Amino acid sequence: MFYEIGIVTQKSPMLYVTGGRVIDHAILGYVSRGTGGLCYDHGARQPIEPGACYYLPAGHHHLYDPDDGRTWDEYWMVFDAPELARSFGDILPHPGEVFYPRIDATLRKRWTEIRDLHYVGAETNKDRIIYLLHDLFYALHTAWRGPDKSVSISDPDILQAKRMIIQCIDKRLPLDPEAIAEECRMGYDAFRKKFRAITGVSPKQFYLDMKFLMACDLLKNSAMRIKEIACTLGYDDQYFFSRFFTKRAGYSPQSYRKKFQ
Numbered sequence: 510m511f512y513e514i515g516i517v518t519q520k521s522p523m524l525y526v527t528g529g530r531v532i533d534h535a536i537l538g539y540v541s542r543g544t545g546g547l548c549y550d551h552g553a554r555q556p557i558e559p560g561a562c563y564y565l566p567a568g569h570h571h572l573y574d575p576d577d578g579r580t581w582d583e584y585w586m587v588f589d590a591p592e593l594a595r596s597f598g599d600i601l602p603h604p605g606e607v608f609y610p611r612i613d614a615t616l617r618k619r620w621t622e623i624r625d626l627h628y629v630g631a632e633t634n635k636d637r638i639i640y641l642l643h644d645l646f647y648a649l650h651t652a653w654r655g656p657d658k659s660v661s662i663s664d665p666d667i668l669q670a671k672r673m674i675i676q677c678i679d680k681r682l683p684l685d686p687e688a689i690a691e692e693c694r695m696g697y698d699a700f701r702k703k704f705r706a707i708t709g710v711s712p713k714q715f716y717l718d719m720k721f722l723m724a725c726d727l728l729k730n731s732a733m734r735i736k737e738i739a740c741t742l743g744y745d746d747q748y749f750f751s752r753f754f755t756k757r758a759g760y761s762p763q764s765y766r767k768k769f770q
Contacts, residue, residue: 510642511588514624518582522574529572535590536565537649538573541617543581547573549605557581557607562649566590566604584620593646595758600650600709610649619645635730639722640675643715647708666693667707670700674716678723681743686712721757724750728766735762 512534522545524530529548540561546554547563549571557563557573565571567590575581590601602608623641626634673689676682689712690700704712720742727738739750754762 510592510639511586511627513587514585514620514627516582516584516621516624519580520575520583521580522577524572524574529570531568531570532587534567534587535593536563536571537586537588538563538565539584539617539620541582541584543575543579545573545575545579545581547571547605547607552605555607558609560609561607562602562610563607564602564604569604571605584617586620600646602650616645616648635726636675636723639726640671640719643718643722644671647710650709664703664707666695666700667704669693670704670712671708671715674712675719677716678719678742681741683743684713684716717753717757721754724754724762725758725765728762738762 520543540557540559542559544559545557547557548554549565550569563573565573594601619641623638623645626638626641670689670693673692674684677684686701687697690697693700695703701711704710704715708715710718724738724742727733727741731738733741735751736747739745739747742750744750744753751762754760754765758765760768
């Protein structure tokens with residue numbers, strides 16, 4: 510889903526010298542310190558200040574750099590936007606626009622953890638990376654589209670709820686949102702509203718999103734049979750798993766696997 514991820518400190522202007530560039534993959538960036546600008550598809554220069562995020566799709570000309578004679582600190586990620594959309598839905602911001610989400614220390618920590626897990630051992634940390642990517646992109650999406658200002662994207666109750674949902678999948682248990690709400694010491698209606706306000710999706714949708722992402726990963730990166738993958742994800746019948754996957758991906762599990770062989 511993503512190709513490279515990193516954090517650059519004291520980045521100096523580079524692209525202004527070359528006049529910008531076009532790359533084959535999408536870029537998501539976040540500037541934590543410093544000022545500069547972004548030009549997208551030869552448009553007007555948009556100022557960048559600390560806290561700015563930007564999304565640059567593949568195949569478009571862009572030029573972004575710190576102000577002349579200055580530096581900035583930048584979190585960046587190069588990824589496959591179509592695959593991310595198939596996995597997470599329509600959650601990316603408008604291309605080429607600078608926006609200012611509420612990125613806090615917890616979210617920066619997640620970005621750092623994804624980077625560290627990727628370089629230490631992407632294969633052995635796949636499930637954790639998928640979970641963190643989902644968390645990161647939904648948090649950014651929620652912030653970009655105007656989150657509920659009364660809640661925090663790093664709310665401990667919702668983080669606990671997400672962990673419990675992942676555990677349901679790992680243990681092949683059915684989802685019980687009311688039990689999770691009770692464990693988080695919340696009424697179900699309040700829990701469901703808060704979960705959606707922070708993540709942008711319902712607890713059930715998050716559960717299904719995680720199942721789908723894990724299925725994609727197993728189909729691409731394991732030799733498990735389709736029946737075994739279905740069983741791993743809690744489906745006793747391979748037919749129901751295939752229906753679920755095909756509806757989400759637009760491909761059958763067999764066809765999806767062939768795309769990556």
